[in-house]
Amino acid sequence: MAFVALVTSEAYPNLYEDDLLLVRALDELGIESRPAVWSDAGVDWLSFDALVIRTPWDYFIRLREFRAWLDARITSGVRMCNSSDVLAWNFDKRYLQDLAVAGVSVIPTIVVSRGASPDIVARARARGWNDIVVKPTISGGGYCTHRFRLDDADTYRDDIARILEDRDLLIQPFLPEIMSQGELSLLFFDGVFSHAVCKRPKQGDYRVQFQYGGTTESADVRDEWIADARACLFAAPSLPSYARVDGVTCDGGFVLMELEVFEPLMFLAQHPAAPARFAKAIQRALAVGS
Numbered sequence: 158m159a160f161v162a163l164v165t166s167e168a169y170p171n172l173y174e175d176d177l178l179l180v181r182a183l184d185e186l187g188i189e190s191r192p193a194v195w196s197d198a199g200v201d202w203l204s205f206d207a208l209v210i211r212t213p214w215d216y217f218i219r220l221r222e223f224r225a226w227l228d229a230r231i232t233s234g235v236r237m238c239n240s241s242d243v244l245a246w247n248f249d250k251r252y253l254q255d256l257a258v259a260g261v262s263v264i265p266t267i268v269v270s271r272g273a274s275p276d277i278v279a280r281a282r283a284r285g286w287n288d289i290v291v292k293p294t295i296s297g298g299g300y301c302t303h304r305f306r307l308d309d310a311d312t313y314r315d316d317i318a319r320i321l322e323d324r325d326l327l328i329q330p331f332l333p334e335i336m337s338q339g340e341l342s343l344l345f346f347d348g349v350f351s352h353a354v355c356k357r358p359k360q361g362d363y364r365v366q367f368q369y370g371g372t373t374e375s376a377d378v379r380d381e382w383i384a385d386a387r388a389c390l391f392a393a394p395s396l397p398s399y400a401r402v403d404g405v406t407c408d409g410g411f412v413l414m415e416l417e418v419f420e421p422l423m424f425l426a427q428h429p430a431a432p433a434r435f436a437k438a439i440q441r442a443l444a445v446g447s
């Protein structure tokens with residue numbers, strides 16, 4: 158019987174509720190799974206047939222510690238799902254630049270390297286942006302993400318300097334559609350579209366995450382958006398077993414916010430077939446090369 162770890166964090170020792178549907182679906186395929194907290198030194202990671210990264214949602218806070226953990230797992234040769242090449246590439250939002258080069262419609266993005274002291278106002282103004290978002294290249298759940306008008310940039314100077322002491326930063330124009338239309342998440346298993354949801358911020362906010370009061374509902378999406386989202390998957394180092402493609406629709410087109418193939422919430426509860434599709438994708442990953 159295959160045995161997989163669902164990698165999680167101290168805050169979610171019994172997983173996030175959505176993944177309990179995955180546990181049941183794996184069980185139905187005869188795959189035993191167990192939540193395993195990445196920072197628990199007592200876990201024997203090599204005792205599993207695969208590690209499925211699910212809810213280590215403190216990784217961007219305990220960044221160096223987590224990166225050392227991840228690198229050690231990759232070096233150990235234990236099977237990772239998604240695969241280690243996909244994980245390593247998707248860890249840092251600099252991958253957005255690779256996707257832009259591959260022809261994906263990405264939110265225009267300036268990357269500022271750690272340690273730099275850029276004139277953010279001048280750089281944004283040069284691109285014609287007045288309302289911007291700054292966020293670390295390694296982050297999740299809206300961590301250290303700020304939106305402001307250039308006239309208010311002084312208020313954020315210290316926050317930005319603090320981020321840049323520690324990690325790289327992205328500057329993007331603020332897309333107001335996030336507030337009017339919400340953010341679409343398209344969910345894929347082995348490159349096959351499964352379902353879609355629309356995430357909306359609470360009144361007055363622009364962050365769609367549940368941590369900030371955002372809400373989620375099922376969404377119908379156009380075929381061309383599915384095709385655009387799917388194209389991102391084929392620009393990854395290898396095809397992800399599971400993927401979430403987040404974007405905003407602007408003038409009828411799909412613009413990528415984020416390709417989440419590291420630890421995406423998959424919104425399994427939003428589609429009755431989704432848990433079984435996820436479990437089958439893991440089953441296929443277990444079969445590769447064995």
Ligand SMILES: Nc1ncnc2c1ncn2[C@@H]1O[C@H](COP(=O)(O)OP(=O)(O)O)[C@@H](O)[C@H]1O
Nearest residue numbers: 290296297298299329330331332335363364365
């Ligand atoms: N350029 C942007 N325009 C509008 N909203 C944005 C922009 N960038 C980020 N956001 C908001 O902040 C949230 C977090 O940003 P995101 O890039 O998805 O990083 P993460 O989810 O990894 O924290 C998004 O879901 C969205 O609500």
Ligand SMILES: [Mg+2]
Nearest residue numbers: 298403414415
């Ligand atoms: Mg996001």
